[in-house]
Amino acid sequence: MTAVQQxxxxxxxxxxxxxxxxxxxxxxxxxxxxxLTGATFTPWLFLLPAALIFLVFKFIPxxxxxxxxxFEVRPFLGDIFVGFKNYATILQDEKFLTASWxxxxxxxxxxxxxxxxxxxxxxxxxxxSKSLWFVRSAVFLPVVAATAVIGEIWRLFFxxxxxxxxxxxxxxxxxxPWEYISNPDTSLVSVMFVGxxxxxxxxxxxxxxxxxGIDRQQYEAAAIDGASTRQRIWNVTLPALRPVITILLTLxxxxxxxxxxxxxVLTGGGPAGSTDVWMTRVYTTAFEQSEAGxxxxxxxxxxxxxLVLTVSVQVYRRRKEAR
Amino acid sequence: MSVNSSRFDSAIGWSTRPDxxxxxxxxxxxSVFAVILFCGPLLVIFSGAFDNNPDPTQLxxxxxxxxxxxxxxxxxNKIWHYLANSLVIAGGALLLQLSVSVFAAYALxxxxxxxxxxxxxxxxxxxxxxxxxxxxxxxxVIGDLPLVHVSLKGTLLGVILPLGAWGFSIFVMTEFMRExxxxxxxxxxxxxxxxxxxxxxxxxxxxxxxxxxxxxxGFNMIWEQYLLPLIVAADPSDYTLTVALLALRSDxxxxxxxVLAGALLALVPSLVVYLSLQKSFLRxxxxxxxKG
Numbered sequence: 293m294t295a296v297q298q299x300x301x302x303x304x305x306x307x308x309x310x311x312x313x314x315x316x317x318x319x320x321x322x323x324x325x326x327x328l329t330g331a332t333f334t335p336w337l338f339l340l341p342a343a344l345i346f347l348v349f350k351f352i353p354x355x356x357x358x359x360x361x362x363f364e365v366r367p368f369l370g371d372i373f374v375g376f377k378n379y380a381t382i383l384q385d386e387k388f389l390t391a392s393w394x395x396x397x398x399x400x401x402x403x404x405x406x407x408x409x410x411x412x413x414x415x416x417x418x419x420x421s422k423s424l425w426f427v428r429s430a431v432f433l434p435v436v437a438a439t440a441v442i443g444e445i446w447r448l449f450f451x452x453x454x455x456x457x458x459x460x461x462x463x464x465x466x467x468x469p470w471e472y473i474s475n476p477d478t479s480l481v482s483v484m485f486v487g488x489x490x491x492x493x494x495x496x497x498x499x500x501x502x503x504x505g506i507d508r509q510q511y512e513a514a515a516i517d518g519a520s521t522r523q524r525i526w527n528v529t530l531p532a533l534r535p536v537i538t539i540l541l542t543l544x545x546x547x548x549x550x551x552x553x554x555x556x557v558l559t560g561g562g563p564a565g566s567t568d569v570w571m572t573r574v575y576t577t578a579f580e581q582s583e584a585g586x587x588x589x590x591x592x593x594x595x596x597x598x599l600v601l602t603v604s605v606q607v608y609r610r611r612k613e614a615r
Numbered sequence: 616m617s618v619n620s621s622r623f624d625s626a627i628g629w630s631t632r633p634d635x636x637x638x639x640x641x642x643x644x645x646s647v648f649a650v651i652l653f654c655g656p657l658l659v660i661f662s663g664a665f666d667n668n669p670d671p672t673q674l675x676x677x678x679x680x681x682x683x684x685x686x687x688x689x690x691x692n693k694i695w696h697y698l699a700n701s702l703v704i705a706g707g708a709l710l711l712q713l714s715v716s717v718f719a720a721y722a723l724x725x726x727x728x729x730x731x732x733x734x735x736x737x738x739x740x741x742x743x744x745x746x747x748x749x750x751x752x753x754x755x756v757i758g759d760l761p762l763v764h765v766s767l768k769g770t771l772l773g774v775i776l777p778l779g780a781w782g783f784s785i786f787v788m789t790e791f792m793r794e795x796x797x798x799x800x801x802x803x804x805x806x807x808x809x810x811x812x813x814x815x816x817x818x819x820x821x822x823x824x825x826x827x828x829x830x831x832x833g834f835n836m837i838w839e840q841y842l843l844p845l846i847v848a849a850d851p852s853d854y855t856l857t858v859a860l861l862a863l864r865s866d867x868x869x870x871x872x873x874v875l876a877g878a879l880l881a882l883v884p885s886l887v888v889y890l891s892l893q894k895s896f897l898r899x900x901x902x903x904x905x906k907g
Contacts, residue, residue: 332729334810338722339734341715342780349753349777350741352761356752416645418625427646429893431653436889436896437882438839440857444864444878445656448663448671448871455672457659493653494900501901503626511623521628529626550747553841557861571747578751579846587751595748602743 354595360588371585378589387565388590391573398484398555398569399548403541405488410495411533415525417496418503428500432493439490443557446486447473450558473559476566483558483567487551495540502536503529542605546598570594660882663875671871685872692869696852697859698880704774704844704855705837705884711779712833713826719780720788721814725800742782746843753777754846769849778837784829787899791825792818827895834888835896838881856881 361378363371382388417428434442449457450472459469472482506529514524552571555561561568561576570590578587624631630638658676666673667682686694722728723735746753757777758768767773795818803817844855851862856877864874889896 335722335726335728335731338718338726342719342738342785345715345776345780346737346741348756348761349780350744350749353749353752353756354744356755357749360752413649415625415627416642416649418627419629419631420624424646427650429890430650433657433886433889434653436835436885437657438841438857438885440841440860441660441878441881442656444860444874445660447864448674448875449656449659451671453672457671457674460672489653489656497897497900506626508623511626511628515623515628524628525626550745552747553839556841575750575842584751584755591748591751595743598748599743 357588357591360585361592363585365584365588367582374585378586379593381586382589382593387568388570388573390565391568391570394480394567395549395551395569395571397480398487398551398567399545401481401484402487402491402551403544403548405484406491406544407495407537407541409488409492411499413492413496414499414503418500428496432497434490435494437490439553440557442486442490443554446489447558450474450482473567474563476564479559479563479566483555486558487554490554491544495544498536498540499533502533506532539609542601546601546605549594549598549601657882660875660878663872664879666872685870685876688869689873689876692863692866692873693852694856694859694863694873694877694880697854697856697877700771700844700854701838701856701881702884703771704778704840705834707771707775708778708837709830709833711775712781712784712837713830715780716784716788716829717819717822717826719785720792721818723785723789724792725795725818738782738785741780746777746840750842750846753843757847768847769853770847771853773847774840774844774855777843778840781833781836783836784833787829787832788822788825791822795821824895824898827892828899831888831892831896832899835885838885 360371362373362375364374364378365371413431417424417431451457451459452469452471452474453459454463454469456469458472462468462470470478473479510528510532511524514528519527550571551569552575555567555569555572556575559567561572571594574587574590574594577583577590629642655676659674662676662678663674664685665681665683666675666678667680667684673679719738723731754768757773758766760767767776799817799821800813803813808817838857840855841857844853844858848854848858851859854862860874860877860881863869863877
């Protein structure tokens with residue numbers, strides 16, 4: 293924890309509590325001592341509701357999940373301990389391997405695509421005028437809409453017949469008709485497109501915040517040096533945004549590994565498993581095939597991968613900041 | 616070449632001079648395109664919901680034959696019941712989440728105690744455990760709560776309670792509370808204010824801006840929940856509106872218009888919350904989002 297402005301009284305009590313109870317001589321010593329016992333309990337009292345909910349709905353399930361992943365779960369018959377067999381089964385399962393490949397492609401593509409579109413939007417909509425503010429607010433709406441709602445409308449747009457909404461639109465420029473999520477060859481790209489559409493405005497807001505922090509004099513200097521717009525963006529803007537962009541890319545990609553709702557609503561993993569991702573596979577294994585042990589192993593693996601990635605990103609960042 | 620300072624208000628160098636019609640025109644055109652691209656689909660939901668036409672090939676931005684028939688049929692399909700489920704969950708979970716976050720943040724920001732660093736670490740760890748990762752055991756825990764052995768399966772409480780504490784809210788609130796000057800607290804203590812009065816009358820009123828941020832983020836997070844209500848539900852009547860959309864669509868008797876009416880009802884609360892608390896939302900993104 294960083295240095296925090298603290299109430300001097302509570303700081304004294306705190307250090308006394310951790311220091312072993314040597315109460316210093318002080319005019320109001322009696323009052324202080326009474327508060328000592330109170331003050332050590334009060335913080336925990338305030339933390340209790342959060343602790344209770346986290347314990348019951350986060351940590352106990354996590355522990356239970358790890359336990360289940362080591363068992364063959366048989367309802368009413370009793371579970372059998374199988375060690376790491378579930379993990380081995382999953383890592384050799386054709387469907388899980390395909391799903392993990394889809395997950396990586398989807399997470400990577402969505403993250404990069406959303407960042408690129410978000411960057412272009414930010415370049416377009418940077419500025420202080422009222423009309424720009426209005427456009428930014430409007431463009432941001434897909435971010436606040438629930439994924440399930442967005443999935444429904446895009447499913448309708450993706451209607452594969454030539455008269456479908458999107459096919460009708462693209463026929464004006466001589467394209468299509470395409471089958472989008474109904475064709476195994478284009479389904480994953482279509483799902484990715486919807487994800488980019490939903491997430492790009494979010495990245496736009498963050499990049500706009502980054503753009504606002506760039507020193508205007510650098511732009512002027514570049515102009516005096518005769519740099520073109522493209523050179524200015526490439527050599528001044530992008531390097532200044534790099535920290536924001538790197539952090540966002542890695543965190544979004546890690547979060548992307550858990551993708552579920554988009555895929556479940558849009559395609560349910562189909563057609564023919566062409567959009568099956570890790571979480572839809574885990575869901576199917578658990579709730580449709582009732583293989584709770586196998587599915588738990590899948591969840592634990594996902595957790596481990598995200599944990600390792602998150603921690604290494606944090607360590608890398610710390611090290612870079614320290615340098 | 617004379618350097619016009621206003622040219623450098625944006626990275627790309629959009630001109631703000633009144634006579635720069637080309638720059639302005641290009642920008643206006645692209646902006647309109649962006650609005651159509653990102654708002655158009657949501658507009659189609661509006662128009663489709665009020666359109667007496669169940670065919671997915673007949674979508675448009677303006678209703679073809681305006682009518683309320685979709686909502687009438689949707690009423691027969693218990694759409695208001697699903698909406699009520701969603702609203703009760705959103706209201707209950709948000710209220711719980713706000714109180715839990717404020718209490719926890721008060722301890723973390725305004726107190727110093729043994730184990731504080733561990734408490735922070737534990738809360739950070741919960742953010743590594745989203746519903747997706749613990750879905751399967753969570754559904755078991757909800758079916759049989761530890762110690763008390765009560766089943767929350769098929770109840771709204773089963774969705775509300777797991778959402779009652781959120782690490783993100785606690786952290787945002789903690790950061791904010793740290794900024795409150797200690798002098799205020801000292802003055803209140805000299806006046807003889809107790810712990811609860813200090814919390815309720817001094818600290819809490821000062822936190823209103825941060826409460827706006829965690830309220831709008833909390834609502835968004837709760838309304839976005841899909842997997843949790845799905846695994847808590849014992850039968851379809853327990854679904855939230857967003858989960859019910861899929862069930863409605865899979866029903867052959869239900870046309871596109873009815874699904875869109877449901878989608879519209881699920882969309883409106885998010886829009887209302889966003890538009891009324893927009894400032895809080897954007898502030899929250901730029902200050903808190905890096906934490907992931």
